[in-house]
Amino acid sequence: KQEVTQIPAALSVPEGENLVLNCSFTDSAIYNLQWFRQDPGKGLTSLLLIQSSQREQTSGRLNASLDKSSGRSTLYIAASQPGDSATYLCAVNSGNTPLVFGKGTRLSVIA
């Protein structure tokens, strides 16, 4: 059974710092991996989706990488801003089966 782990559970950084969020999964036979952002009291917003054949995806200040063989993905946020404060979740898709979500990393960017 696929399990997804996100460490740390919470992270606090000063504004302007570059940071990395981690996601690990137990079964490397994945189809794609998706990173989401969740603001308090809101739903999930899709940030990036990486197909299993890809190594990374970029959107603005965000860069997500995928290493299937080691069962890891990272979300890199450059030059963090207070507006980046949110919970970040990763979810793994292993074919046409339900997504398996991690429990998220709660990020606070301090001005």
Place this chain on the structure above:
Amino acid sequence: NAGVTQTPKFQVLKTGQSMTLQCAQDMNHNSMYWYRQDPGMGLRLIYYSASEGTTDKGEVPNGYNVSRLNKREFSLRLESAAPSQTSVYFCASSEMGFNQPQHFGDGTRLSIL
């Protein structure tokens, strides 16, 4: 530019009461999903509808029923609410199946006393 719309946003029920959570999407997506989110448990799939006319159980279907009313709408019903169903419920949709990006509504916060 509504995306996925859920109603109501908040609800308080008494044990044993019934209610239906509504979800509608305007992106012409084929697949729709119901999740619950609980502290420490992450998001868990309750039911999904791969396409209009079909529904399937997810990880935690007990105590719930669903109806895919048409391509746009997918409702979740609690027939006899229990305190263990206190949660935040999210509806999501995707173009076709789990392989495509999912788009989420803002959730329904449900408390059962």
